[in-house]
Amino acid sequence: MAILRKSDPPDIQWGRCPACAEILPETKVLKGHHVCPSCGYHYPMGLTERMSLLLDAGSFEPQDASLVTTDVLRFKGARRYKNQLTAARKATGSAESVCAGEGRLEGRAVAAAFVDGDFLEGSLGCVAMERLRGVFRRAESGRMPAVVVTGGGRLRHAEGVVGMSQLPVLAEARDRLRRSGGLFLSVIVAPLPTGAACTFAFSGDVNLAEPGVADPELARSAGDGHGHGDGDGDVRVTGGDALLATGLVDRIVKRADLKAELSRLMGHLA
Numbered sequence: 134m135a136i137l138r139k140s141d142p143p144d145i146q147w148g149r150c151p152a153c154a155e156i157l158p159e160t161k162v163l164k165g166h167h168v169c170p171s172c173g174y175h176y177p178m179g180l181t182e183r184m185s186l187l188l189d190a191g192s193f194e195p196q197d198a199s200l201v202t203t204d205v206l207r208f209k210g211a212r213r214y215k216n217q218l219t220a221a222r223k224a225t226g227s228a229e230s231v232c233a234g235e236g237r238l239e240g241r242a243v244a245a246a247f248v249d250g251d252f253l254e255g256s257l258g259c260v261a262m263e264r265l266r267g268v269f270r271r272a273e274s275g276r277m278p279a280v281v282v283t284g285g286g287r288l289r290h291a292e293g294v295v296g297m298s299q300l301p302v303l304a305e306a307r308d309r310l311r312r313s314g315g316l317f318l319s320v321i322v323a324p325l326p327t328g329a330a331c332t333f334a335f336s337g338d339v340n341l342a343e344p345g346v347a348d349p350e351l352a353r354s355a356g357d358g359h360g361h362g363d364g365d366g367d368v369r370v371t372g373g374d375a376l377l378a379t380g381l382v383d384r385i386v387k388r389a390d391l392k393a394e395l396s397r398l399m400g401h402l403a
């Protein structure tokens with residue numbers, strides 16, 4: 134257990150790990166890919182950091198960025214959809230829940246997309262799914278592997294049947310890539326993909342998941358200070374066994390090893 138000392142500089146932020154309850158300096162967690170150095174709990178990771186983790190520095194070129202979501206149905210729920218979008222864009226700095234484009238992964242060109250769980254819980258509307266479709270299309274035409282990182286991904290209710298109509302279109306693009314012999318590597322991160330995201334997140338030629346992604350109890354307790362776990366220094370693959378047992382996921386991979394694992398798979402399969 135880390136001990137708070139009077140001599141610690143006052144500008145260091147401390148926090149309690151939601152898994153093992155250890156009190157840790159924020160800097161130590163951030164430097165370790167947002168992973169608890171004590172128990173291996175994988176903290177949520179933002180979009181920019183996720184890109185930096187997996188893609189070669191400066192290689193990412195966004196595609197379909199000009200596609201912008203509008204409130205075509207003028208949806209009024211607890212909050213107006215238009216206002217939800219404005220707030221999400223302000224909070225994340227992104228225009229949509231999916232950021233798609235092309236980049237390099239250990240020198241190899243890839244078509245890549247990141248479903249951002251911080252943007253309206255990673256929910257998918259028309260534009261988000263069109264951007265994902267673009268990744269599969271570019272992977273097919275450019276004969277590149279497709280790498281999609283997904284957290285969240287339920288159907289965005291505010292787009293109703295209009296958004297739902299994009300699901301078969303997205304599934305068809307994924308199928309076309311498969312029929313062409315292309316490679317799709319799916320990386321599943323918290324929050325566990327549900328709903329619309331299930332049409333593609335679990336349909337990779339290889340599906341990888343980060344440790345703890347399927348642990349709803351841990352997901353709920355994250356950030357509330359009520360931790361659990363033995364803190365024995367091993368990675369806790371909580372919930373991952375269930376994903377492996379059902380065949381939804383092929384391997385649980387620690388965040389620090391993800392890039393090397395993706396590169397290794399592309400070397401064997403692409």
Ligand SMILES: [Zn+2]
Nearest residue numbers: 150153169172
């Ligand atoms: Zn921990």
